[in-house]
Amino acid sequence: MSSSEIQxxxxVAHKWDLASETFDTHAGHGIQSKKERDAWKYAFLKVFPEKGLKIxxxxxxxxxxxxxxxxxxxEVTGIDISRxxxxxxxxxAEACRANVTFEEGDAENPHFDASSFDIVFSRHLLWTLPNPKKAVVNWGKMLRKDGKVxxxxxxxxxGTLASRVRRNAGALVTLLVERKDPKKGHAGYSDELKAQLPHAGGAPLEKVKEYLSSAxxxxxxxxxxxxVRKAQKEKMPLGERIVRSHQYYLICGRK
Structure with missing residues (x-):
């Protein structure tokens, strides 16, 4: 890894360290209701209905x-760059007595052996990686036969004017009407950092399909x-509901 990538x-780790205390309070990050929890479960059961998978x-x-x-x-292992x-x-995990292993790790270069997992999962991650294609290739290597990314x-x-106007309007409504900080739970990347990320505004579906195929x-x-989106919107501030009209998807590929 180059010194530039390390920097x-x-x-990135520092930004998410700062966001960690309020991250779960943000709709779309933490699960806000039983309805949303059930919607997530139903969605995942369609993708991997089997029990006892190593994820x-x-x-x-x-x-x-x-x-x-x-x-x-x-059986779940979670890795993140933010301590x-x-x-x-x-x-x-301790509070709910869940048996989950959490470790510090680089999502682009996980340290696990080949053929270690049935599922390699990521949510809202590709946009913050400097080398997303490389990450997906490495995730594929860690899959067992018939496993899925x-x-x-x-x-x-x-990057369009319409997108910028919608986001700014949503933030203003949240601040003025609901008296909530629209940046709460977000990392707030600088323009300098965004310039180093190929998908700083989000990873387009067609590009992610290319990554899976390349892997x-x-x-x-x-x-x-x-x-899931319907359940999330019920708990969102009005300003965020204005913003949430963007492309959002779950995609998977099998080894």
Whole structure:
């Protein structure tokens, strides 16, 4: 890894350390209701209905979905670059007596052996990686035969004026009407850091399909998350509901 890449990842880790305390309070990050929890479970059962799978959650953050996978009967390991995110995840696992392993690790270069997992999962991660294609290739290597890479991501800022206006309007409504900080739970990357990331505004679906294909994964499928989004919007501030019209998807490929 080059010194430039190391510096980028140190900056990323620092930003998420700062965001860790309030991350779960943000709709779309922490699960806010039973309805949302059930919607996530239903979505995942369509992708991997089997029980007792070995799952690696890369960029697990506060472990929200790692814990959900454990609740569903899977053996889960979560890795993240942010130590404070992991500390929160460990506290949550201890509180609910969940048997999940959390470790500090680089999502682009996980340290696990080949053929170690049935599922390698990521949510809202590709946008913050300097080398997303490399990451997906490495995730594929860690899969057992017939295992799957499962990715949840989206595009919230496509660089257009309309996208910028919608985001600014949403932030203003949240601040003025609901008296809430619209940046709460977000890392707040600088323009300098964003310039080092190929998908700083979100990872487009077609590009992620290319990454999965390049990793040698087959039977690439896209799943509908409308029930999850509907449940999330019920708990979102008005300003965020204005913003949440962007592309959002679950996609997976099989080894």
């Amino acid at each position: 980028i990842k140190e900056m 690696l959650d890369v960029g697990c953050g506060t472990g929200e979905l790692s814990l959900l996978f454990a609740e569903m009967g899977h 404070k995110m992991l500390k929160t995840a460990e506290s949550k 499962v990715i949840i991501d989206g595009v919230w800022d496509n 040698g994964l087959e039977n690439i499928r896209i799943f509908d998350l409308k029930d």
